Amino acid sequence: MTPHAPPTAQNLVISGWAVSSPYGLGRDQFTTGLHGHHRAVTPLDTTAWPVPYTEAGLIPGFDIKTVLGRKGTRSMDRVTAIAATTVGMLLQEYGTNLTSAPEDTGLVLGTSGSVQSIMDFTRDALTGQAPYLVDPARFPNTVMNCPTGHSAIRHTLKGPNVTVSGGATTGLLALNYASRLLRGGHATTLLAGAAEEFSVQRARLEHVADHGGHSPEPLGEGAALFLLENAATADAGHRTVLATVLGCRFRAFQHTGHAATVLGECIDDILTSTGHTAHDIALIAPGTPPGILGKEETAALDGLDAPRLPLRPLIGDTTAATAAFQLAATLATAADRPELTGRLALVTALDRDGTTGAALLRLGN
Template sequence: MNATATDPAQQLVISGWAVSSPYGLGRRPFAEGLLGKAAATAPLDAGRWPVPYAEAGLIPDFDIKAVLGRKGTRSMDRATGIAVITVGELLQDYGQGLAADPEKTGLVLGTSGSVQSIMDFTKDALTGEKPYLVDPARFPNTVMNCPTGQSAIRHTLKGPNVTVSGGSATGLLALNYASRLLRGGHATALLAGAAEEFSVQRARLEHVADHGGAGADPLGEGAALFLLESGAAARDGGRPVLATVLGSRFRAFPETGRAGEALARCIADVLADAGAAPVDLALVAPGTPPGQLGKQERSALDGLAGERIAVRPLVGDATAASAAFQLAAVLALAGADPALVDRLALVTALDRDGTVGATLLRLG
């Protein structure tokens, strides 16, 4: 799959971002924690979280009702709350002028859905006095597009509303999908990114999953969202050009031993499309998965210039939000270092289910 824009008039830019992470709500704690290389994982309260993990990267003191209020949040699950809060942060900081045409502003959100909500609802249906005596208000949480839909409803986004799922590559896939919608004229601005929750059921499933011969990393949670629009629209709205999206490439691999080859081809193609070379890279944000996938990624990145930004070892395995966190890390680092303006950054992702991807950005 290929998504590039060689015509400057068609180039899309990231003009805003928001993040909710194990460092806290907002860009500032994320940037400070990342730049300080502070580990955001912490020991778990075994009473609250009966899971086979000793620690995890949780959003500190996360309370949906405390942030959003009680109206409309009675049945809101953790995944939806994280998404709704992060979308709100982005619109509050960068949304001036977007409300003038809400039907042209949409949301492309990557998510794995809420395993906890699905399994809890199924349990209620099986163990209740009657199968149909379940809480109907909780049924929407079992549908994967619930966080996307609830975010759009709460924040009055009437444009395209899309849910994307692709494991660790989800954030890059969402950005690519949003780019295609914008170039097709389906919207003038899109919020694109990904969200993931920590839950008991997700922890139990991840613990027994195949991690390529390595032990499972501590799990993380959170969301990162990016405002994507044309450079002209950003300037007209008084928003900064934080990065230009030069292109994305994705491939599938049939077996783990060929993941590195697939990723190397993605990287070579996206660089060639942008007229760039491996030595031109200033930043590289890899997915750093454990086990064999990690080895495959390192082989694909061998020979590339640029400082490496490792996010996963600090915040944990955020699964669907992983690549979005990596992209947020690139923007955080670029915002702290003026020398990175007009330099190139690469974000890569590998998912154990067979997808690799690479996105190339020009910073500033």
């Protein structure tokens, strides 16, 4: 392993990012759409997508074989393709000196897996002439860590390979897991983020899920990946520090009405442990879930006087990729506003299954 000292809470940095979103492939499309407050949720072709929704935030024109080629994509599902594409974009721009030591570079990806792949494979086993007469090449798609493993193999990443899942908090869980791996000296560089796909089966399940009395929102898809390393490694690779990860906190709540209190505890804890106060926060990227959870998040943030980034109404409910997109929006905003350099940004997330989380970043060098 490359002889760099493990990062501390003061020098664990984000030095690059890539995104595949309903605005298109790449940071430029995402940043332009975000800054223009353009709504990327568009009408659905119900012939191609027989779902109980009339609109969704799809990656425009995303076709697996067109984007990744035919080699190795015959049985690839959508979420794996989205993850592999985004990892590839990140490495293409920043990774010229990462893959020279692939055992030092790993991937921590948050995902819900592909419910479409799971249900399709199960259907084939039940409706075929025999349960074992299924396409074995499609079985890996039913395992939640398929997008992570395939992305690492495709792009020759031989360091730690981890999959995490936690609903809307998934992106922050991946960021925290990667931070722990780096601080423990298990890798020199990690790609961390989250991915989500739009599919017929996901749409049908989400439509009948309990949304706390609120109508289901349009669904979105995409991925956001971030390059994490210590400041010295970033400097040696001639990469600019975009943000310093000061820490993450997570808690669980049993009743929705307690979510504000629990999220408030996460925020208070992370501020206290890093020696900051609420007045130091200059930018907030909330999850803005619908219904009661959204009100609880607003209540938890009421005492914070900082502008907020409204992303979810623009790209839809991206579920596992939600918090990763919020982090991407934070970096995109900071790049356009130099006055935020050195200031703090807060990313928050709440999931209807009872988890909440917060991440605190110092923007810029």
